[in-house]
Amino acid sequence: MEMLLALVSGVLYATGFYLMLRRRLAQLIIGLGLVSNGTNILIFAAGGLTRYRPPIVPEGTLTIEPPFADPMPQSIVLTAIVIGFGVLAFTLVLSHRVHQSLGTDDVDLVGTEGER
Amino acid sequence: MTLVLPLLVPLTTAVVLLLAPARPLVQRGIAFAGSIVQLICALFLCRAAILHGHVVTQLSGWPAPFGITLVADILAALLVVAVGIVAVAVTATAFAGVDPRREAYGYHPLFQILFMGVSGAFVTGDLLNLYVWFEVMLVASFVLMALHRTNAQIAGALKYVGINLLASAVLLTALGLLYGDTGTLNMADLASIWPTRTAVTLDLVLAMLFLVAFGVKAALFPLFFWLPAAYPTPPAPIGAVFAGLLTKVGVYALLRVFSLLFMHGPPIVLSLLLWLSAATMVAGLIGALSQRDMRRIIAFNLVGHIGYTTVGLAIGTPLALAGSVFYVLHHILVITNLFLVSGVILQLRRTTALDSLGSLYRDHPGTALLAMVPLFSLAGLPPLSGFLGKLAIVQGTIAAEYYGITALVLVVGLLTLISMARLWDEMFAKPATAPAVARTPARPLVWPVAGLTVLTLAMTLGAEPLVGLSRRVAEQLLQPGAYIQAVLGGGLNSSVYGPKPHMSLVAPQEAGTPHGHSR
Numbered sequence: 001m002e003m004l005l006a007l008v009s010g011v012l013y014a015t016g017f018y019l020m021l022r023r024r025l026a027q028l029i030i031g032l033g034l035v036s037n038g039t040n041i042l043i044f045a046a047g048g049l050t051r052y053r054p055p056i057v058p059e060g061t062l063t064i065e066p067p068f069a070d071p072m073p074q075s076i077v078l079t080a081i082v083i084g085f086g087v088l089a090f091t092l093v094l095s096h097r098v099h100q101s102l103g104t105d106d107v108d109l110v111g112t113e114g115e116r
Numbered sequence: 117m118t119l120v121l122p123l124l125v126p127l128t129t130a131v132v133l134l135l136a137p138a139r140p141l142v143q144r145g146i147a148f149a150g151s152i153v154q155l156i157c158a159l160f161l162c163r164a165a166i167l168h169g170h171v172v173t174q175l176s177g178w179p180a181p182f183g184i185t186l187v188a189d190i191l192a193a194l195l196v197v198a199v200g201i202v203a204v205a206v207t208a209t210a211f212a213g214v215d216p217r218r219e220a221y222g223y224h225p226l227f228q229i230l231f232m233g234v235s236g237a238f239v240t241g242d243l244l245n246l247y248v249w250f251e252v253m254l255v256a257s258f259v260l261m262a263l264h265r266t267n268a269q270i271a272g273a274l275k276y277v278g279i280n281l282l283a284s285a286v287l288l289t290a291l292g293l294l295y296g297d298t299g300t301l302n303m304a305d306l307a308s309i310w311p312t313r314t315a316v317t318l319d320l321v322l323a324m325l326f327l328v329a330f331g332v333k334a335a336l337f338p339l340f341f342w343l344p345a346a347y348p349t350p351p352a353p354i355g356a357v358f359a360g361l362l363t364k365v366g367v368y369a370l371l372r373v374f375s376l377l378f379m380h381g382p383p384i385v386l387s388l389l390l391w392l393s394a395a396t397m398v399a400g401l402i403g404a405l406s407q408r409d410m411r412r413i414i415a416f417n418l419v420g421h422i423g424y425t426t427v428g429l430a431i432g433t434p435l436a437l438a439g440s441v442f443y444v445l446h447h448i449l450v451i452t453n454l455f456l457v458s459g460v461i462l463q464l465r466r467t468t469a470l471d472s473l474g475s476l477y478r479d480h481p482g483t484a485l486l487a488m489v490p491l492f493s494l495a496g497l498p499p500l501s502g503f504l505g506k507l508a509i510v511q512g513t514i515a516a517e518y519y520g521i522t523a524l525v526l527v528v529g530l531l532t533l534i535s536m537a538r539l540w541d542e543m544f545a546k547p548a549t550a551p552a553v554a555r556t557p558a559r560p561l562v563w564p565v566a567g568l569t570v571l572t573l574a575m576t577l578g579a580e581p582l583v584g585l586s587r588r589v590a591e592q593l594l595q596p597g598a599y600i601q602a603v604l605g606g607g608l609n610s611s612v613y614g615p616k617p618h619m620s621l622v623a624p625q626e627a628g629t630p631h632g633h634s635r
Contacts, residue, residue: 020282025274032281039288046296073295076244080288083251087281090255094262094277101270 005045012038025095025105032091036084040077047073118164119173119186121157122196122235125150126203130228140219147207147224154231155200158193165193166585169592170602172241180603181302185241187603191441191589192238195368198448199238202360203231205568206353209456211560212463215351218263230256230357237365241603243291243301246369250287250333254280257362260354261346272349279342283332290325293318304603307376307596316381323378323385327392330373334366336426337395340419344403347418348411348468352459355411359418360452364444367425371441374429375593390430394524397423401531405538410461410468413539414454417494420528421447424509427521428590436512437590442583443505446493446575450502453490453568460487460561461543466553470539475548483557484544489569493576495536496529501575508583 012034019031050069057064099105129150136142164171165188173186188196207227214223233253240246258280261273295301297318298309328339335343343363347355370389378385400420407413425447428440458468460483465473477484493500506529513522575582592598 020278028278032278032285035282035285036288039285039292042289043292043295046292048296070299072299072301073292076291076295076301079244079248083248087251087255087284090258091277091281094258094274097262098270098274102267107274 001049001051002045005041005049009038009041009045012041023107025098025107028107029088029091029095033084033088036080036088040080040084043073043080044077047076117173118157118161119171119188119239122154122161122199122239123232125154125157126228126232126235129154130225130232133225133228134222138220140214140216143219143224144207144210144214147210147228148204150228151200151203151207151231154235155197155204158197158200158235161188162190162193162197164188165190169598172602180241181300181305184245185302185304185603186239187241187304187599188239189589189592189599189602190585191368191371191593194445194585194589195238195364195448196235198364198445199231199235199361201568201571202357202448202452203227205452205456205564206357208564208567209353209459209561212558218351221263222259223263226256226260227357230260230361234361234365238368241303243294243303243306243373247284247287247291250284250365253362253365254284257358261350261358266349269349272346275342276346279332279339283329286325286332287329290322290329293325294322297322302603303372303376304596304600308600308604310377311380319378320382320385323374323381326373326378327370327385327389330366330369331392332366333363334370334426335363335396335419335422337392337399337423340396340400340422343419344412344415347415348409352411352455352462355458356452356455359415359455360448363418363422364425364448367422367444370426371429371593376596376599379432379594386430386432389426390518390521393423393427393430394521395423396420396426397524397528401528401535404535405531408470410470410473410539410543411455411458413470413535414451414458417532417535418447418451420532421451421494423528424505424525427525428509428512431513431516431518431521432594433512433516434587434590434594435515436509436518437593438583438586439505439508439510439512441589442508442586445582445586446501446505446572449568449572449575450490450494453565453572454487454494456561456565456568457487457490460557460565463561464552464554464557465550467550470542472550473543473548474546475544477544479548479552480557483562483565486562486565486569487544488540489572491536491540493572495533497533499576501572501579504576504579504583508586 016031016034016038019027019034022028047070050067053068055064055068055071095105129146133143133146136146161171169189171188174180175184175186210224230253233249233256236249237246237253240249258277261276291301298306298313300306332339347358397420400416400423404413404416404420407416425440425444428436461468461473461476464480467473489500493502496502496506506525510522510525513525
């Protein structure tokens with residue numbers, strides 16, 4: 001399972017960076033989204049995977065025997081998903097604005113326009 | 117409570133601003149009053165931090181490392197005060213008038229949220245929380261940047277957003293790997309278990325990820341190109357806040373994380389940081405000398421001087437680090453002030469391009485004299501605060517026997533002087549080619565400049581205690597024992613809270629070994 005998640009995360013990072021290096025704005029944004037999802041899976045996997053053992057203290061006892069699934073990475077991922085979603089929405093609006101005012105979605109042309 | 121107030125006050129102000137009637141004067145008044153209250157709270161926090169060394173609050177009473185810790189050492193407290201000062205200065209400029217469209221779309225509340233994010237990043241004791249504050253700060257700054265009209269501004273905003281989101285993703289990657297490696301993200305907890313780990317395979321990767329993530333935000337050498345593209349484009353008050361505070365958050369994060377985790381780690385990282393700092397200084401100043409626009413020159417100077425603030429960390433001796441800390445404080449005041457000066461000039465002449473400026477000294481001698489102090493303080497002319505900061509760094513580098521860096525600091529200081537003297541000559545001294553647009557500068561634009569100039573002078577006169585404080589900061593950073601003790605072993609407020617009874621329900625066997633998580 002770790003291996004699978006590592007591969008998925010790696011592929012997401014690679015695709016994300018590739019897309020971010022492209023010239024079109026839409027690809028930049030999709031790339032950002034993929035990288036942030038790759039990060040989420042990386043955090044999830046790096047925190048350790050324990051299946052079928054939720055971190056809940058059984059009734060009648062005060063302790064839980066390890067191994068149990070670590071809830072911390074899941075909460076980190078949750079935070080990251082929420083933030084990433086909001087930020088992605090913002091970049092979409094911004095790119096729409098860029099397209100409106102500059103009439104192009106070519107990142108290079110946006111750059112030269114800015115240097116003018 | 118002293119620790120929560122610098123966060124609660126701007127949040128409350130923002131909420132009040134959103135609920136208050138949208139009349140410009142009301143909004144400006146509330147924002148200004150809120151910033152003054154925030155500055156007062158920050159001063160109280162600073163006083164407590166200087167008296168006790170560390171101020172610690174465990175949020176909701178959850179003991180560290182389980183809950184989120186807020187902790188202010190002297191460095192964080194001083195920086196929170198700087199946030200308050202910048203906030204007051206910038207909200208005061210709004211009385212001179214803000215673009216109505218921008219004001220209608222939440223100019224004032226966004227500033228308050230930004231101040232909250234920056235203060236939060238300074239006082240948090242938890243790395244994930246640091247990431248969250250970074251995002252709060254970034255989103256507010258994104259919107260402030262993107263509320264723009266001209267194409268250059270939109271293009272600058274796009275670069276700013278893209279590179280900062282990438283840096284956030286890198287930071288999050290580092291946090292994930294760090295959690296996987298250690299099982300905690302509480303800074304003090306990390307620092308306490310850091311030397312006791314058996315496998316240290318990931319150290320270099322983590323250090324590099326943190327260096328890149330914070331280096332983008334701080335605008336270190338190969339990662340700074342977004343800054344001169346983005347910062348000169350928004351209106352002067354926004355540029356002032358970004359230039360004064362946002363890069364310093366990156367520098368602060370570097371100082372915090374590297375001093376806690378990587379000072380005795382892989383030596384290559386610190387020498388890399390040293391080289392990057394040196395390259396930042398040189399590249400920034402060469403960029404500054406090639407520009408023909410006041411705001412772009414200042415933006416490049418900002419980049420160059422970031423090198424000064426990280427070089428002390430890279431050398432790692434108390435003297436050099438103290439110099440860098442002093443320089444950070446000086447830099448916040450001076451750079452913010454220079455961007456506000458650019459606002460005054462924009463009002464007077466509608467441009468900051470050097471070719472169409474001139475005669476400002478003849479036409480406005482008072483304003484010119486006010487602008488002269490930050491200009492030549494940045495240049496490091498004695499006896500101004502920039503000179504004292506550079507002197508402290510030079511002393512530190514000589515004591516640590518980094519003579520090459522000493523020479524570089526001096527050469528870059530000379531380049532800054534040339535760059536600032538050219539600015540003075542082109543803007544204030546040479547005869548103007550274009551007529552003035554406004555007869556007199558608006559008072560709300562000049563008063564913040566005057567205030568910050570007075571503070572710069574005060575920093576010069578009161579350098580002795582401030583250098584003393586910088587030395588204490590350097591000691592605190594280099595000996596994290598007290599920090600760890602304050603957070604984990606019961607700080608100022610631990611007697612108030614104490615451990616919560618229900619904590620024992622979670623996992624009592626973890627009480628002795630809080631890091632034994634499930635792996």
